[in-house]
Amino acid sequence: MHTCPPSDFLRGAAPRLKEAVDALSKRYDYISVLGTDSFGANYAATPGELRAGDSNWVERGFVFRAQKDGVVAEHAFNELPDGDLSETVRRALDPILAAAASARRYPPLPDEPARQSWFGSIARDPFTARPEDILELLSKARNALSGSSAEIVYSGARAEFMRVAKLFLSPNRELEQAFMWAQAYVVAVGKRGDATKEDYRSFSGLKGLELLDEVVEAVPDLATELVDMLGAVPMEPGEYDVIMDPDVTGTLAHEAFGHGVETDMFVKGRAKAPEYLGKPVASPIVQMWDGAAGVEHCGSFLFDDEGRLATKTRIIENGILKSGISDLGSALTLGVPPSGNGRRQAFDHKAYARMTNTYIDPGSSTFEDMLASIDHGWLLQKMNSGMEDPKNWGIQLVVMIGREIRAGKLTGKIASPVVCSGYVPDVLSAITMISKDFELSGSGYCGKGYKEFVKVSSGGPYVKTRMRLG
Amino acid sequence: MLNVIQAALRADKRIHDWRLTETRKRGVEWYFSGSVLDTARSVDTLSYSIAVYVDAGEGDARTRGAFSVSVHPTATHAELKAAIDRAVTAAAGMRNPWYPIPEPSGAPVHAQVASGFSGMPLESSMEGLRSALYGASTVDGASINSLELFLASHDVRIVNSRGLDVQKRSYRGFTEFIVNASAPGKDEIELYGDLEFSEPDDKRLRAAMIDKLTQAKDRLVAIPTPACDGLPVLFKGPLAADIYEYWFMATQAQFAYDKTAPFKLGDLVGTDGGRGDAIRLKAVPVVAGSPRSTPFDPEGTALGTVPCITDGRLEHLVGPLKYTHYLGLPATGDHPVFELDAGRDSLERLASEPHVEAAAFSDFFVDPTTGDFGGELRLGYRVEGGKRVPISGGSITGSMADNRGEIRLSKELDTFPGCRAPVACLIPKARIASVG
Numbered sequence: 052m053h054t055c056p057p058s059d060f061l062r063g064a065a066p067r068l069k070e071a072v073d074a075l076s077k078r079y080d081y082i083s084v085l086g087t088d089s090f091g092a093n094y095a096a097t098p099g100e101l102r103a104g105d106s107n108w109v110e111r112g113f114v115f116r117a118q119k120d121g122v123v124a125e126h127a128f129n130e131l132p133d134g135d136l137s138e139t140v141r142r143a144l145d146p147i148l149a150a151a152a153s154a155r156r157y158p159p160l161p162d163e164p165a166r167q168s169w170f171g172s173i174a175r176d177p178f179t180a181r182p183e184d185i186l187e188l189l190s191k192a193r194n195a196l197s198g199s200s201a202e203i204v205y206s207g208a209r210a211e212f213m214r215v216a217k218l219f220l221s222p223n224r225e226l227e228q229a230f231m232w233a234q235a236y237v238v239a240v241g242k243r244g245d246a247t248k249e250d251y252r253s254f255s256g257l258k259g260l261e262l263l264d265e266v267v268e269a270v271p272d273l274a275t276e277l278v279d280m281l282g283a284v285p286m287e288p289g290e291y292d293v294i295m296d297p298d299v300t301g302t303l304a305h306e307a308f309g310h311g312v313e314t315d316m317f318v319k320g321r322a323k324a325p326e327y328l329g330k331p332v333a334s335p336i337v338q339m340w341d342g343a344a345g346v347e348h349c350g351s352f353l354f355d356d357e358g359r360l361a362t363k364t365r366i367i368e369n370g371i372l373k374s375g376i377s378d379l380g381s382a383l384t385l386g387v388p389p390s391g392n393g394r395r396q397a398f399d400h401k402a403y404a405r406m407t408n409t410y411i412d413p414g415s416s417t418f419e420d421m422l423a424s425i426d427h428g429w430l431l432q433k434m435n436s437g438m439e440d441p442k443n444w445g446i447q448l449v450v451m452i453g454r455e456i457r458a459g460k461l462t463g464k465i466a467s468p469v470v471c472s473g474y475v476p477d478v479l480s481a482i483t484m485i486s487k488d489f490e491l492s493g494s495g496y497c498g499k500g501y502k503e504f505v506k507v508s509s510g511g512p513y514v515k516t517r518m519r520l521g
Numbered sequence: 522m523l524n525v526i527q528a529a530l531r532a533d534k535r536i537h538d539w540r541l542t543e544t545r546k547r548g549v550e551w552y553f554s555g556s557v558l559d560t561a562r563s564v565d566t567l568s569y570s571i572a573v574y575v576d577a578g579e580g581d582a583r584t585r586g587a588f589s590v591s592v593h594p595t596a597t598h599a600e601l602k603a604a605i606d607r608a609v610t611a612a613a614g615m616r617n618p619w620y621p622i623p624e625p626s627g628a629p630v631h632a633q634v635a636s637g638f639s640g641m642p643l644e645s646s647m648e649g650l651r652s653a654l655y656g657a658s659t660v661d662g663a664s665i666n667s668l669e670l671f672l673a674s675h676d677v678r679i680v681n682s683r684g685l686d687v688q689k690r691s692y693r694g695f696t697e698f699i700v701n702a703s704a705p706g707k708d709e710i711e712l713y714g715d716l717e718f719s720e721p722d723d724k725r726l727r728a729a730m731i732d733k734l735t736q737a738k739d740r741l742v743a744i745p746t747p748a749c750d751g752l753p754v755l756f757k758g759p760l761a762a763d764i765y766e767y768w769f770m771a772t773q774a775q776f777a778y779d780k781t782a783p784f785k786l787g788d789l790v791g792t793d794g795g796r797g798d799a800i801r802l803k804a805v806p807v808v809a810g811s812p813r814s815t816p817f818d819p820e821g822t823a824l825g826t827v828p829c830i831t832d833g834r835l836e837h838l839v840g841p842l843k844y845t846h847y848l849g850l851p852a853t854g855d856h857p858v859f860e861l862d863a864g865r866d867s868l869e870r871l872a873s874e875p876h877v878e879a880a881a882f883s884d885f886f887v888d889p890t891t892g893d894f895g896g897e898l899r900l901g902y903r904v905e906g907g908k909r910v911p912i913s914g915g916s917i918t919g920s921m922a923d924n925r926g927e928i929r930l931s932k933e934l935d936t937f938p939g940c941r942a943p944v945a946c947l948i949p950k951a952r953i954a955s956v957g
Contacts, residue, residue, distance in 0.1 A: 060595065090591075092611075099778050099847065100617040104572075104589035111593040112566065125562040130594045147561045150644060154558035182588075183614030205781045240781055240890055245922055247783065247891045285918070288954030319554050319667045321699060321711060380560075399564045401552065438884030440899070442701075442711040445914070447883035447897035470916040470954070472883075472897040500697060500713060521895070521916035521954025 121156025171230030301509030349493025414485025586615030774840030864930025
């Protein structure tokens with residue numbers, strides 16, 4: 052195993068940052084700094100060329116957070132000028148605080164003593180591998196895909212590797228972490244007559260180069276599936292029994308309830324969930340969680356971007372809504388313990404209450420039993436996108452594949468794409484069967500609305516429910 | 522730092538070409554809950570991006586590899602050297618068909634994208650923007666729940682190994698807002714709105730807010746989407762712009778080179794005289810009010826106007842120099858925005874026939890390859906017999922391919938972040954999933 056090393060840069064900057072924090076602690080009621088130093092690379096094989104470059108997630112910088120008389124302000128920057136750093140930061144923070152004199156007063160931000168570090172490990176370091184070897188493997192997967200059917204007009208494969216390093220300092224806290232995540236995709240486009248369809252396989256995890264071992268293996272199945280999709284029909288709009296695959300289940304959990312229990316939405320009155328705390332919102336067989344602790348996937352870490360240690364939150368227990376997930380500000384406002392869900396897209400973005408790893412627990416059914424229980428319905432596979440509606444509990448999931456089920460069997464008929472919608476409590480209450488399987492997926496990213504992207508994972512088992520399809 | 526990086530690149534004999542981009546961003550951010558400022562932030566960052574190009578072989582067999590790395594302003598000389606080494610090693614491992622990088626077009630370009638924000642402290646401009654947005658903060662029971670406001674200046678300089686040296690200052694404003702509507706006996710509802718802007722255009726900001734507040738008020742009284750079989754769908758505002766992006770994507774050289782574009786040069790994208798309006802789309806460098814406007818592309822290529830789709834036919838592609846070169850097409854640069862010509866009929870006329878008007882989706886998508894579009898309807902209107910009834914729920918799905926040559930565009934134009942284009946389009950064939 053290869054242990055991710057700490058950031059030399061952050062360790063080198065730490066004494067100056069600590070000195071600045073100590074100096075500024077005399078001026079402000081609260082002061083902290085988050086430093087980031089994350090690097091990574093993208094590799095892609097396409098029909099006409101190979102592409103590679105630094106990842107868009109690369110960042111190195113600092114954000115100082117100050118509180119004075121209840122008002123909270125931040126200044127983000129990425130240069131370390133010579134001289135007194137505390138004076139540079141003060142000159143930036145003071146005008147913001149002065150201009151925000153009429154802003155909301157938060158309770159005092161906590162600063163309990165903590166000193167911890169975590170350095171994740173992977174099997175094979177992608178940053179010591181030769182880039183051309185990574186590209187060759189991706190090309191091999193792509194070529195195999197293109198060669199498997201004359202109807203496949205495009206194929207591409209790409210991989211991304213990131214090493215994340217962060218340092219959090221406040222008068223009483225010193226936290227450090229470094230870990231790696233990886234993701235890969237194989238994508239194909241098929242064409243038959245006027246019909247054009249696309250399909251993919253994704254791979255992700257707190258992994259290194261070993262992730263690519265999974266890529267080539269997935270090609271035959273993907274090729275067969277895409278060719279099947281070329282015969283897809285439009286979905287006949289209506290309400291159906293459905294089985295969601297683990298990826299779709301995870302996105303349902305993420306979009307339906309995950310966003311709806313981000314407690315900054317509670318504070319703004321943007322969520323319906325507070326009215327339902329302690330009340331049934333789902334079938335009694337549903338257990339739902341979120342946490343950077345508890346499972347190891349793309350949403351895992353030791354501490355969040357506000358210096359709070361990771362936890363694991365039980366959101367739904369036996370169908371009852373139990374708890375939300377919080378950033379520091381909303382936790383203080385609501386008087387609940389921070390859950391370690393304050394996350395930023397990067398050092399130069401604001402922290403919000405965000406998900407980490409969100410999932411539904413496995414149940415006791417088998418996939419075969421679930422299939423057999425449906426007279427006419429659809430197996431929903433391949434997430435395309437999802438969107439939350441925490442205030443009004445609407446749900447939208449767009450999946451790329453609906454497989455028809457009749458008399459307990461897959462008929463081979465495919466609908467694509469399929470827009471799945473419904474009222475969240477109706478969809479969750481209609482869950483009657485949950486399989487024993489469990490899979491997490493962390494490819495892609497999660498936005499707050501249409502921005503502020505962070506790495507998360509979601510997943511769970513196969514779930515049988517009822518939804519409106521179109 | 523720029524000079525240090527340039528010197529390192531020039532001194533490295535393994536590199537055949539290079540490009541260096543320096544970006545200074547200064548921004549102010551205000552976050553409101555209701556009308557109360559919740560948090561204020563400032564951002565001051567400097568970033569460098571290096572692209573190195575390494576060639577192999579000669580003549581027709583010549584190949585080129587490229588790799589882009591980020592260099593932070595805090596990088597040491599050793600880190601800079603390591604970054605360049607990493608980029609050179611990776612680029613040398615790629616053997617793509619050779620392509621050029623942009624040559625200087627003459628004297629160095631120092632451009633300022635025209636903006637009313639220039640010469641004003643960002644903080645002062647923010648207060649004006651806040652006033653404009655909150656000036657229309659209530660409409661009959663609808664109000665602003667929360668609002669985020671961003672304004673930043675971007676100073677960008679691009680230099681390359683061929684002597685190109687261009688720079689510009691531009692401004693990007695963005696606001697995201699959530700509006701609520703409530704009434705006794707009804708659950709409060711919300712809608713999402715956002716706007717990108719490059720000008721302190723109070724009128725435009727206020728109009729966007731009033732539109733969204735009005736939509737929220739309508740969503741409050743919306744009925745579940747009824748059966749609407751066979752009705753065409755009218756897409757307005759930003760949703761119409763999402764539809765137009767499908768055609769703009771079809772003009773992208775990279776898309777064509779990857780063989781994922783839905784059309785080839787010479788194909789009929791729309792109609793050349795049928796029921797739908799003729800599509801006439803020009804790639805342009807500037808749309809007034811759009812923060813995406815730029816005099817040159819990310820490689821430094823100066824941008825002009827390119828008539829990509831004329832009378833419904835795809836005639837020219839645009840994109841980074843690499844892809845136009847690969848396709849043997851004239852160099853155009855990578856355009857950020859486009860103009861789409863007006864249609865024949867007024868919006869009033871388009872809306873005079875029975876239809877469903879789509880106003881807000883959970884997340885509307887238009888797939889640029891398959892042409893599939895759709896989303897869950899958060900607010901729409903069923904318009905028939907002189908009545909315009911708000912509807913909500915269910916979904917609308919369809920295919921651009923099924924509607925080729927039949928889409929009608931409004932005569933009225935509007936400005937969107939990515940284009941200047943008809944304010945609405947009418948799509949005749951779509952599937953509308955009702956509620957219940």
